[in-house]
Amino acid sequence: MSAALLPELVVNGTIIPAAAISAEAQNHHAPKGKPGLAWRKAARALAVRQLLLEEAQRRGIVATCEDLGAGKSETEDEALIRALLEEALEAPEPSEEMVRAEWAKEPDRYRAPPLWEVSHILCACDPGEHEAASAARIRAELLIEALNKGARRFADLAASDSDCGSKANGGTLGQLGPGDTVPEFEAVLRQLPEGEITQEPVRTRFGWHVVRMDACAEGQVLPYEVVRPKLAEAMEKAAWTEAARAFVDELVAAAKISGPDIRAL
Structure with missing residues (x-):
């Protein structure tokens, strides 16, 4: 324009x-x-x-x-x-009654971070190199096909075909939590059911991954006393943002x- x-x-x-x-x-x-x-x-x-x-x-x-x-x-x-x-x-600090009422709306929202036990097979490549990336994806797809047919155990395939150092442990990455992996890998972990293998290769800057969720522990619901400080801070920030919006709207009007x-x- x-x-x-x-x-x-x-x-x-x-x-x-x-x-x-x-x-x-x-x-x-x-x-x-x-x-x-x-x-x-x-x-x-x-x-x-x-x-x-x-x-x-x-x-x-x-x-x-x-x-x-x-x-x-x-x-x-x-x-x-x-x-x-x-x-x-003016953004007054929310009262104890306000904070507790907000928490009580849905206490299950406030949980400790989940823990995932994960294994993977990496088909490494430079995502910027088209031919190499395509070949790596095809290799990952063939590995998924072999796993679905039950032709090979995951640990055996990882040991023979993975480009990651975890191949020495059958592809096991151990326990992971939020922030421990690159965002696109973590996004898969948040959706993959326990015991399942990704049916499409997962792309990251390292290449293409076949991922298995070995175990998943959902974070425990946190008690109000633990949640309160951050919740109160979030409510105060939200009140300040609303006050700023109203102030600006008055100036514009x-x-x-x-x-x-x-x-x-």
Whole structure:
């Protein structure tokens, strides 16, 4: 979408050029074929930023840029917006009754992490090399076929065909928990029933895997006393986010804005 064909955004008399909106649009997702939605999201983001800076100036806020770590620090605008929101918003800590009521809605949501006992066979390849990746996938598919027919034991196939060091243990990886493997491998572990083998090879940056779920232990339900601190923190953050949204909506509603339609987002 050409910025030259789209209107400028004017916020309380301040012009935000179409080129600036176009650059910001790269940071906003929109469904395929609807670039106008990303444009409008970008226009709203820039309009909100302008309104927050105007409100900070109206209140006479002065802010010092904070260190963000890794050699980075806030810009002056970011510091002003942070200081404005700290002054303008109130997000009271939820009461004990509120936290307990939220927990009581569905206590089963709060569990310790699961544990999986897993074995695999790796057909290693560089996923970026098309021919090698295709050959590795075919090899993994043939291994799955052999396992389904019962022609070979999983441990025997792992010992003879796996490209992973776990082949020495029949492909066994031992106990794994969330975060112990790459995300695409973990996604399979979260769905694979105990005793089952993946019927399609699993692709990761290491190659193609045939995975067997040897045992699965679902995390135990955690008692309220353990859950409470993080739950209270999450509720406070949610309240702060809602207060920020309402604050921004008030600024937008009171502003004189022309150009892209940003109020319905």
